[in-house]
Amino acid sequence: MVKVMIFDTHAHYMDEAFAQDRDELLASMKDAGVGTIVEVGASISSTKDAVALSRQYDFVYGAVGVHPEDVEHMTPETVEWLKELTKEPKIVAVGEIGLDYYYEDPTRQVQKEWFIRQLEAAKEMKMPVIIHSRDAAQDTLEIMEEHCDWSQGGVIHCFSYSVELARIYLKKGFYLGIGGVVTFKNGRKLVEVVKEAPLEQLVLETDSPYLTPVPNRGKRNDSRQLTHVVDAIAQIKGISREEVIRVTEQNARRMYRIRG
Numbered sequence: 001m002v003k004v005m006i007f008d009t010h011a012h013y014m015d016e017a018f019a020q021d022r023d024e025l026l027a028s029m030k031d032a033g034v035g036t037i038v039e040v041g042a043s044i045s046s047t048k049d050a051v052a053l054s055r056q057y058d059f060v061y062g063a064v065g066v067h068p069e070d071v072e073h074m075t076p077e078t079v080e081w082l083k084e085l086t087k088e089p090k091i092v093a094v095g096e097i098g099l100d101y102y103y104e105d106p107t108r109q110v111q112k113e114w115f116i117r118q119l120e121a122a123k124e125m126k127m128p129v130i131i132h133s134r135d136a137a138q139d140t141l142e143i144m145e146e147h148c149d150w151s152q153g154g155v156i157h158c159f160s161y162s163v164e165l166a167r168i169y170l171k172k173g174f175y176l177g178i179g180g181v182v183t184f185k186n187g188r189k190l191v192e193v194v195k196e197a198p199l200e201q202l203v204l205e206t207d208s209p210y211l212t213p214v215p216n217r218g219k220r221n222d223s224r225q226l227t228h229v230v231d232a233i234a235q236i237k238g239i240s241r242e243e244v245i246r247v248t249e250q251n252a253r254r255m256y257r258i259r260g
């Protein structure tokens, strides 16, 4: 029987936090029960890195996109370049893209403009999207209503909003990305969301090197830490750890359209 393995739908292993031991760490993933990882671009340079890493490791896939904090470096040519990259066989999504009003730099107007352009690029290329949205619930939904091709699917990464808003995205067929926050003392809201959402629409994510689950909160995160997130979801839903790993793995493959 094939062992069911964890699928980390969102990581940043090309971050400098992994400069010393990246290859060693990635080589240890299979033995630790981690079967697949998606390296997510968040800037122009980290998008290049995500493509490179997906070429290097058979179990690593990539996503291409520019995070709201970095969009001031974008031009129409950058969008064309992202579209070209989605043609690579191991590039599985456009992201992470979205809005982050926690910081007001770049301005909301600039963030919105490039969010829309990247959503339109994903629509044109028929790709799923990875959405980053912080303190921007209303604007994110409004823009997605107008510019997202819901039928291509995608994930609200690090979902941090209410159960009511979760229901809207779930109804659209989107997935919710669940990571370390579900283990935090102040993660009650997310626990409610996990309770409400069907397991078939949850995916596991680390956002490595950030958001390390309890009991290792504050240390560098990596995909092996997802076992703590699996435990939390299993407990919230009253099901086995194996079921959480198996179903979220299937979900991730369906969402990113990875066969096998």
Ligand code: NI
Residues within 6 Å of the ligand: 010, 012, 040, 042, 096, 207
């Ligand atoms: Ni991220």
